[in-house]
Amino acid sequence: MAEHLELYDVTIIGGGPAGMYAAFYSGMRDLKTKLIEAKEELGGRMLIYPEKMIWDVGGFAPIVCEQLIVQLARQARLFEPTLVFGQQITGLERRKDGTYVLAAESGERHWTRTIVLALGRGILKMAKLEIEGAERYEITNLHYTVQELEPFRGKRVLISGGGNSAVDWANELEPIAASVTVAHRRDKFGGHEKSIIRMKTSSVDVRTPYALTQLHSGNGETIHKVTISHVDTGEIEQLDVDAVIVNHGLKSDFTGITGWGLDMDEWNVFANGKLETNMPGIYAAGDFVNYASKVNLIAGAFSDAVLAVNSAKLYMDPEAPRMAYVSSHNDRFKEKNRALGVIE
Known part of the structure; x- marks a missing residue:
């Protein structure tokens, strides 16, 4: 029986700060993007403390966590990625052509060229x-x-x-x-x-x-x-x-991915400075990843997301620019600037 799966360039697993920013930045890199979140909403671990004041995110000093989630979610949707909610990914199959098929606990399947793991602390239980x-x-x-x-x-x-x-x-x-x-x-x-x-x-x-x-x-x-x-x-x-x-x-649950062959311990997957894991085409960002210069802040999660997506882009196209052009010079923002009435 033929399988009709739509192939994505990047599939992000996890909808916390790292996952949301990865979805946005993946759009800046003109990649076909999907984000899969186990819960029914974006926010990740931040949903635990919606009224907490966040002081250490650049440009916001301070901001209520709930408001930061709203801003990040709006930004994540900017380039219209496919968002999938209520699916916990458990299975992974690497095909002969190097692409991956991800399987959810509920049976749904997702086909992708690369993966960014932004799992935070996993499925968290108090x-x-x-x-x-x-x-x-x-x-x-x-x-x-x-x-x-x-x-x-x-x-x-x-x-x-x-x-x-x-x-x-x-x-x-x-x-x-x-x-x-x-x-x-x-x-x-x-x-x-x-x-x-x-x-x-x-x-x-x-x-x-x-x-x-x-x-x-x-x-x-x-x-x-x-x-x-x-x-x-x-x-x-x-x-x-x-x-x-x-x-x-919090008790974390990573049972869905522990059998994939990733180099990881109880809380983290290990990566190099390019956020590459030990498996080709699989990258990590945010609280879930550990590497030599790791910064354990929300601001660090944004940087992780950029590095992971850049590595995914170069994995698929080694001749691509090393990073996205800044927004003031990025063609992907021209139409959006015009919609805001910005004169260029």
């Missing part, structure tokens, strides 16, 4: 609180992410954990909550140094090394008190709370 019966409070005042700040206004909030998100949530909630307490089982916190200093010098009550060990409810529906325990001494303390936020990390 690590749940390991306290018996905790799940009953998930519909009331036990939270694993902060989608909006306003519901916490005037509340006594306990944050359990010390990762980047925990620090950011503490800083964002401190001005509006009645009180914010952070209990972390280690003295060292994750996140940017400035954010940690800001948290520690504010009214946030930082308790280390403490672990959240018990939840107490007066009505069986909401948490009204918690017990935190000193990790070294076992000393316990009870705190009155109105809301509990848990940030115990």
Whole structure:
């Protein structure tokens, strides 16, 4: 039976910052582009903290994460790539002509000359609180992410954990909550140094090394008190709370691609300075890739995307220019400039 698949130049797997910028830049390079995202929307890991303020993206100082997602998604669509949602890619077949066929878990197939892996941290799942019966409070005042700040206004909030998100949530909630307490089982916190200093010098009550060990409810529906325990001494303390936020990390799932033959560890695929993986025609960008000069910022994800797409272009056409012309001199923008009323 004949197979009728449409061949693309570049297929990007992942719709986070790296994937979205790769889709845009691939359009700048006049490549037929497809982006496949496992979720039903673009944004990647940024969707976890939509109200977080982003300070370290060039040209935006600061910008609310949700707004940055909107801007990146608009930019990604500029050259009309094919966007595919709700498909987790698991299978890979390399054909005799060097092209690849990607297979989704649901059975759909995608044919492409090259691949850019922008998987971020994979299919992410929040690590749940390991306290018996905790799940009953998930519909009331036990939270694993902060989608909006306003519901916490005037509340006594306990944050359990010390990762980047925990620090950011503490800083964002401190001005509006009645009180914010952070209990972390280690003295060292994750996140940017400035954010940690800001948290520690504010009214946030930082308790280390403490672990959240018990939840107490007066009505069986909401948490009204918690017990935190000193990790070294076992000393316990009870705190009155109105809301509990848990940030115990994320569990990632890369099971779909672990059998492809890529050189990778638990969290990353390894690449060279051109973002080439050990497999021909397959490149990587963003949090998923690791290489000698890696920059772990959203701005670094954009640079990764450019390098990966440039390598894909040269793989298909070794005589092509090494990179795209800047937008002020790029023919692909002339019509769009005229539409904006720009005189050239």
